[in-house]
Amino acid sequence: MGVLDHVSxxxxxxHGSSKRHKSLQTVDxxxxxxxxxxxxxxxxxxxxxxxxRDITIEPNAQKVTVVGYVEPNKVVxxxxxxxxxxxxxxxxxxxxxxAHPYASGxxxxxxxxxxxRNSEYDPHVSRLARASSTEVRYTTAFSDENATACVVM
Numbered sequence: 323m324g325v326l327d328h329v330s331x332x333x334x335x336x337h338g339s340s341k342r343h344k345s346l347q348t349v350d351x352x353x354x355x356x357x358x359x360x361x362x363x364x365x366x367x368x369x370x371x372x373x374x375r376d377i378t379i380e381p382n383a384q385k386v387t388v389v390g391y392v393e394p395n396k397v398v399x400x401x402x403x404x405x406x407x408x409x410x411x412x413x414x415x416x417x418x419x420x421a422h423p424y425a426s427g428x429x430x431x432x433x434x435x436x437x438x439r440n441s442e443y444d445p446h447v448s449r450l451a452r453a454s455s456t457e458v459r460y461t462t463a464f465s466d467e468n469a470t471a472c473v474v475m
Contacts, residue, residue: 344373344391350412351388351398353405355381360407367404368397383434385412415440 355361361379364386368377373391380387388397394411401409414430414437417423423438430439 344393346375346389346391347394349388349392349394349397351386351394351401351409352384352412352414353386353401353407353409354384355379355386360405363405364401364407367401371397371400383437385434413439 353364355364361381365377365379368374368386368388371390371392374388375390376388378387378389379385386401398409398411401407414433417436417438420428420438420440423429428438433439
């Protein structure tokens, strides 16, 4: 670093008092919703939250989707605090997103139809579910569905 770099730090006003703006994001939360009263209670808890733009509740999937300028952990904490219900970030993703949906730790009987457990962030999931591109290449090389598979087969 030169002298100009040191001097410019003293005159830089951009990082001192400016607020970091939150980005628009979609947060999926898993909440046990038994009846319309539970649904109404969760909706009211989230409507008063600053930054919330849209709330979608799917009672059959036990899923609440919040769109807005919010942080995921604050949404979960707000639901727990205001409703007294157990809430967590939604652990399931659509079936098509996961490379190996039937690997141990990914397939879950409690998941809604068409969904499996998200294997990217869970360290307890088997390695097959998070296979690297090299592993996938070797395992699919001998597949019957692969038209350019080995001619020995």
